[in-house]
Amino acid sequence: MNEDRRQFWALYLTRFAEGFGFITLVTLLPYYINALEPTDTTILGLTISAGLIVGLYTTGFTFAQTVAVIPLAWGGDRFDKRLVLLTVLGLGAGVYALFPLVDSSATFIAIRALQGAIITGTGLMTLSLVGQIAATGTRANYIGKSNAAYFAASIVGSLSAGVLYEAFGFGPIFAIIVCITIAAWLAMRHHLEPDVTRVYGFPFSDLALNRRILTLSSFRVQYAFSVTLVRTWVPIFAGVSAAQGGLAYGGLAVALTVVAEKFTNMCCQPFTGRLSDGYGRALFVFAGGATYGLVALAVPFAPAIGAALALPSEFVVSIPAIAAGATLPGWLPLSAVPGQVTILGDVSPAFVPLIVLSGLLGVADSFREPASMALFADEGTEDGGVASSFGIRDLLWRPGSVVAPLLGGWLMYEVGMSAVFYVGGAFALSGVALFLVILVWLHGRRALVEW
Incomplete structure (x- = not known):
């Protein structure tokens, strides 16, 4: 090695x-x-x-x-x-x-x-x-x-x-x-x-005026609202009661909706990062952000998709040891009857579509994230302040990470659960639209594939 x-x-x-x-x-x-x-x-x-x-x-x-x-x-x-x-x-x-x-x-x-x-x-x-x-x-x-x-x-x-x-x-x-x-x-x-x-001096001041970083900022500030809303409210949608607009799933089912997004993101990022090195990082930021917005808009339709496909509402496996009288530790989130174990309890047909949509959110973000980070690293390394470049990237995320939960809570109670995902998807789509306009305006029509 x-x-x-x-x-x-x-x-x-x-x-x-x-x-x-x-x-x-x-x-x-x-x-x-x-x-x-x-x-x-x-x-x-x-x-x-x-x-x-x-x-x-x-x-x-x-x-x-x-x-x-x-x-x-x-x-x-x-x-x-x-x-x-x-x-x-x-x-x-x-x-x-x-x-x-x-x-x-x-x-x-x-x-x-x-x-x-x-x-x-x-x-x-x-x-x-x-x-x-x-x-x-x-x-x-x-x-x-x-x-x-x-x-x-x-x-x-x-x-x-x-x-x-x-x-x-x-x-x-x-x-x-x-x-x-x-x-x-x-x-x-x-x-x-x-x-x-x-690096001597204060590289933040120079990088803050970097044209590529300013162009990326037009997308990242809005995208932070989208990701914070969607990532926060997917498990909320899965876990809260139906009276609050949710699906009322148990702890394991809710955890699986979170893990699905992280798992697909983890598996795809090394591959998508390598692709963005070869085919253009700006293109991957645009494609990943747009896809994320479209999938976010589809999340509230998970119950309708599950009902249309007649998907199961309970997941059961047969385990002979249970039938023989074995007991389960109290901290395992499983319920047992002779001959079978109910893994997730009573979930609705929306469960499988929600898991799939959560996984697709991870796939979409895996296209955007390594490409975006590499662009900030490129500019920081070239201008002599890579840590400051990532610092600016971090600061651009902060308004969305702080304000979006407050906005999501208001939307959930005053408008409805679906509105959270519609607004989250809209932020991502408006972010990529503005990014594309500024990219072409400042850097030329080929910038989307040349960056």
Whole structure:
């Protein structure tokens, strides 16, 4: 195995550690809410409601991410990215070790904010180093593989965290995260070469006026609203009651709708990244964004599709051991009768179409994501500020990630569940339309296939 390949594998392991830590905390949030039992609190005469405190469990994380972007990206360009990444990973192991000690909402919000800064630093440095080490003609391929490692961690973490908590509690879960983080730190320390690039000044100011980045921004700002709405509301649509416009599925069925999108995205990104290296990255951004919007518009029609195709509403398998009188652990989401096990409980015919549509969302986004990341890496590397380029990319996503959940909640209660997906799809389609217009206007008719 050559030196570059060792470096890439170390970076992939780091992306896995980043994704596993992130998704595990997302999965465990309901359990922390139950354990901490937040209540109304008065501070300096100001009453903070329990609902606002629960909101801070996530908002504190997101706010810390936003604040950390510029200093960490600047530090990565100005100094050794490897050293910055090793420092962030080392601190991350310590932060995850603190989570089992949480005994109040205040400490949880504070430690979660630290996790937000760690996640931001890890993501920025790993993507910057992958983009910097890879040659221009292979950049999207390697970024796609890096993203695949992240999605693999998301799948493993989302499926295992709840089960592990029910069986063992918080402590062992975070021990696993700490061990994975330390393994990533050791791999980085041993295999990754020092970063000798140095960028003086403040590259954000120059890159903010880069014509290609401005063109991509016209798409990315709108697309952030689309992805945040659709990714957030697919499991909500699957899990909430019919009175709220949902399908009222159980926990395993809801988890499978999330995993379907991540699994197809993970499997496709290395391949689609390699294709975008050869056939034009702007074309893949356009095609992926447009397809995502069209699939999002189809999500509310999952019940109608399932009814039209007369699809099953229950999934049962025969297991002889159950018939012989064996028992199942209480934490497994299965119900048994003699001779068979009902895997998903009573789901509607909409379940299979929803899984397929969720998987198609992952396929569509797998065309867009590595191509988009490679374009930012290209511009950052060429202008001497790859970490800052990814920092700008991250900041462009923030308005959508913060505002879209509020918009989705309002649409769900005031208009209807379907409206969330219609608006989400519209954001993606308007984003690619504006991207195409600006692309042709500023860069010529051939830009779609030449970038």
